[in-house]
Amino acid sequence: MKLVFFGPPGAGKGTIAVKLAEKLGIPHISTGDLFRAAIKNQTDLGKKVKQILDSGALVPDELTVDLVRERLTAKDTNSGYILDGFPRTIPQAEALAGITELDAVINFEVSDEILIKRLSGRRICSSCGFIHHVEFQPPKHEGICDRCGGKLIQREDDSETSIRKRLSVYQNQTAPLLGYYEKTGLMIDIDGAPAPAEVLSSVTAALEHLK
């Protein structure tokens, strides 16, 4: 199954994608994760995009599309994938349409108030990437990942200034894609406000109807 997870930053795309990808046995492909890995490994791409990610702006379409095009040639994508955080602009969506045919676009709907609360309290494991939240999913030991014992950090772009920038980038550059995908008939709206287990079952139920 070829899926796109769509929605503003903090909508829960990553959290649900990890769980659903495991359940369906398909890879979870997050362009944000791919960029962060490139930055961590100090590759040429990483050096090019570090400042852009820190500021909350979007990486240029060409770089992003090339990255995804390359990733989608890997064998593990043969039986499908979940694209998380891509596409984020109309040109990216048009490029994707030229690469593959999607089964569905899951649109996670969440109010700005909840998004800000989720993003500002988010803490990521610097080692395994597992996501905690100071209020909604606090670690058993402060600053330590429950899953692997790694150090929890706050993403550079989860600062208040970057959060505001990312939400406005979403409104201006990414939200116009809603109209684009509505026309394709692929879009499924999901209420992203409840706890992850409930959102996951809504997504699973919606996908059942596609079969």
Ligand code: AMP
């Ligand atoms: P995310 O982890 O999805 O919130 O992405 C983190 C950051 O990576 C974004 O704020 C952008 O700077 C960059 N990024 C991720 N996906 C894309 C994309 N599809 N197009 C452009 N920039 C992206």
